[in-house]
Amino acid sequence: MTRAVILDAAIAFIDTHGLDKLTMRRLGATCGVEAMALYRHVHSRGDLLTGIVDHVLDQLYTDQLAARRQEDGWQDYLLRLAHGVRQIALNHPQVFPLVATAAPEAPWVRPPLRSLRWMESFLDTLICYGFTDNAAVTAYRTYTSFLVGQLLQEVSAAGAELHPDEAILDEADPTTPVLDLRDYPHLQRLEPALSEDHSTAEFEEMLEAILDRLELLVARR
Known part of the structure; x- marks a missing residue:
């Protein structure tokens, strides 16, 4: 065991x-x-649920990191990552809401890439492809918002319960000690930007992007 x-x-x-x-x-x-x-x-049910989330995402991290090649470009990386996260949702629709709502390792971490290691890898990849710090942070926010929203809809349609589990959400305690970010240089540098709340602006930008796409569809008729 x-x-x-x-x-x-x-x-x-x-x-x-x-x-x-x-x-x-x-x-x-x-x-x-x-x-x-x-x-x-x-150690507890909360530890079990946190372990489940980490276990699922650690395998995705390993698979995606092994497949990452500089010559493939950032678009390929984001496509593979999105499909990898979606495959988790499709393979484990009852588990995915837990992944999407689990308390992060730091208050400013967004699911589904909840771990500091995941965030560091994501930011490092985009910056290696020429993204500025601001562009990498914006990409992270936009990308994860899209993934969470879209995939929660999919698993809900498949019958998954979307309510969060209190045992794992309890870990988002504001009194939790500040984490040591020395092993995560991008996160250490970009924590202030990642901590900012741009929810309203992000909502409007995504809405505009949808309207722009619909205008293109109408124009093709």
Whole structure:
């Protein structure tokens, strides 16, 4: 019994029965052990749910990082990443709302790329392709907003419950100690910009982009 085995079993359980049915007792039964045996590897239900999110995204991180090639361009990177995140949503529609609503490792981190390692990789990739700091931050905000909104609609249509789980949202405590960002130079430099709230402007820009696209469709008739 390892933490990875428990997390895989929990994901399979949620896929089959839904998040609301997941308890430590039921997960223990699925793994063939008493619930108390799980606590050697997961400290609480909140730790279990956080582990599920990290487990899913860590595999995506590994796959996308291995496939990243400088000669492919930033468009290819963003396309592959979007399809990778969407595949998670399609493969695990009951799990994805947890991924999309999980408390981030820092208050200014946006899902679905909730981990600092993920954000650093995303920003580093775009900056390596010539994006300025401001352009990389804007791209991150726009890109993640699109992914979350679109994919939550898809999994909702597939029957997934979209309400967040209190056990994992409790981790978004404002009293949480400030994280050490020394291993994440882009995040350390760009934290002020990433912390700014531009929700209204972003909404208007995305709305304008949709209207522009619809105008092109009408013009083609």
